[in-house]
Every structure is written in structure tokens, then in C-alpha cells.
Amino acid sequence: MEPQAYHRPVLLEAVVEILSPAPGKVLVDATLGGGGHSRALLAGGASVVGIDQDPDAIAHNQPMASDRFQLIRGNFGDLPELLGSTPYRQVDGILFDLGVSSHQLDQPHRGFSYQLEGPLDMRMAQAGPSALDLVNRASLEDLARILYAYGEEPASRRIARAILQAREHRPIQTTTELAELIRKATGHRRGGHPARRSFQALRIAVNGEMEALSRALAASEELLRPGGRLAVISFHSLEDRQVKRFLAGRRSLVAPGKQPVVPEQREQQDNPRARSAKLRWAVRQETET
Numbered sequence: 001m002e003p004q005a006y007h008r009p010v011l012l013e014a015v016v017e018i019l020s021p022a023p024g025k026v027l028v029d030a031t032l033g034g035g036g037h038s039r040a041l042l043a044g045g046a047s048v049v050g051i052d053q054d055p056d057a058i059a060h061n062q063p064m065a066s067d068r069f070q071l072i073r074g075n076f077g078d079l080p081e082l083l084g085s086t087p088y089r090q091v092d093g094i095l096f097d098l099g100v101s102s103h104q105l106d107q108p109h110r111g112f113s114y115q116l117e118g119p120l121d122m123r124m125a126q127a128g129p130s131a132l133d134l135v136n137r138a139s140l141e142d143l144a145r146i147l148y149a150y151g152e153e154p155a156s157r158r159i160a161r162a163i164l165q166a167r168e169h170r171p172i173q174t175t176t177e178l179a180e181l182i183r184k185a186t187g188h189r190r191g192g193h194p195a196r197r198s199f200q201a202l203r204i205a206v207n208g209e210m211e212a213l214s215r216a217l218a219a220s221e222e223l224l225r226p227g228g229r230l231a232v233i234s235f236h237s238l239e240d241r242q243v244k245r246f247l248a249g250r251r252s253l254v255a256p257g258k259q260p261v262v263p264e265q266r267e268q269q270d271n272p273r274a275r276s277a278k279l280r281w282a283v284r285q286e287t288e289t
């Protein structure tokens, strides 16, 4: 598969400028995906540790593995442990390009898309409890809470009730079955497909995304050497808020600007996925003695 077909990297130039790869530098790409960012960092001469919890991403990048490009399958929430298996104790830069890759989204059998019929799966790691388990087992209260908290879905209770009613008859099995149920429960709405928010919410819950991000950000502070840089690309307001708050509360990580870096209009036109991207970055300060 062509690298671009797997995933088109977002804000590539900005990431390269911020992490400024050079020989001797060690950079962590904590969300390897199709390896677009990693390739650019390697081209700059840096050594790169590429991490992804999806075995597909590791397999896709495997042909490029070298003494300068180490691949690790794992959850970035466990960053210190994952880096423990490398020679590096501290690094010069860490990149998080959050969410799912186009590859994950475009494959019907992965169950991420409300537009493609497939099993209700949504597991980036391809292991553990799936969206099928969540949708068919969670209580009304838990479902409503997840849809509201992670999808900012105003009709969270109505959708949760419709899910419980439907599963009284038989389990909800497919993405399109769930999307249709949500459409019926909410009626026609402006602002995209009526299932968009719910699918985002379920995906975040199934993959424990907010918890992993919170653990990873806290660990990054320790893993960066003074002068090292942290770059985080987020795609929805929950993530961006978490990153912004984290950076605001850390004295040893100084964010160079209050406003996030966003893709230029041309990138937004060329790559619709880039439209909601926001990049925040910070520099690790010398530790006080």
C-alpha cells in the first residue's frame, strides 16, 4: 500500500520545523500510523522511535525499520515502559498525532465508520472489549454519560434509550445498524451526520483515549530532556482542551504561543481530515535545582 493511501500526514511542515530533526537527535513518534511524520523526521537525520497500538501500523512500517527507526507496538499511555525497551532514557522530541488513521477509518471491518457497513468494533489495538460489547452491555446511564462526555451529543439520553430499546429484541451488530438507529432517534439535523458525535464518543470510550492521553502527557514531561519539544495534534475540542490545560499547568513545559497552529487553507482543501486539526507545542525547560 502506498504510504499516502494509508494516511496523509497533517501539518507535516510545522511538525518538522518544531521537532527540527538532525543527526544525533532522538525523536518519538507516538502515533506512527502510516509513518508519514516519521519518514520526514528520519529524512532530517534523526533517530526515530515509532509507536502504535495497531498491529497494522507496525506491519505497514516494518520494511523501513533500521538502526535509526525502531518500531514498538503498544499504547502511548505506557510511554515510560515502552521507551524502557530502547536505549533512550530521555529524548529530544515527542509527537502525538491523535485519533484514528485514514486506514483504520476506511476499512469497513474495523468498524470505525458510520458510513461503511461493518461489525461494531472500533478497537485500535485489535484486542480487548469492542464497541459491540459496550453498545450491547452498558447501562442506560453509562451510555448516556459516554455520549455526552465524549461526543458532546445533546441528544445523549434519547440515543441511549433507543439503543436499550433496540437491544431488547436482539443485539446491535453493525455500524450502519447503529447509525440508522441514531438517525431515527434524533431526526434530521444540521451539522453533519446525526451519528458522528456518538461514533466519536464510543470510539473514545472503547480505546480509553482520554486516559491514555492524560498519562502520556504527564510522562512526556519527564521523558523530554531540557530543550526537548512536545508537539500534539488534536482533532476535536475535548482533546485540544486537555492538551491546552495540561500545558497551562506545567512550569517545566513552556508553550510558545497561546493559539494553536492550524493547517493553511490549501492543506484544508486538499485534505478534509486536516480541517479540524490543531497543533500545540511546548519546550521543556531546564529543571530547577
Ligand SMILES: C[S@@+](CC[C@H](N)C(=O)[O-])C[C@H]1O[C@@H](n2cnc3c(N)ncnc32)[C@H](O)[C@@H]1O
Pocket (backbone or CB within 6 Å): 007, 008, 009, 010, 030, 031, 032, 033, 034, 035, 036, 037, 038, 051, 052, 053, 054, 057, 074, 075, 076, 077, 097, 098, 099, 100, 101, 102, 124, 212, 213
Ligand atoms: C492520526 S493517526 C497517525 C498518522 C501518522 N502521523 C501518519 O503520518 O501516518 C493516529 C495513529 O495513532 C494510533 N494511536 C492512537 N491512540 C494510540 C495510543 N493510545 N497508543 C498507541 N497508538 C495510538 C492509531 O492506531 C493510529 O494509527
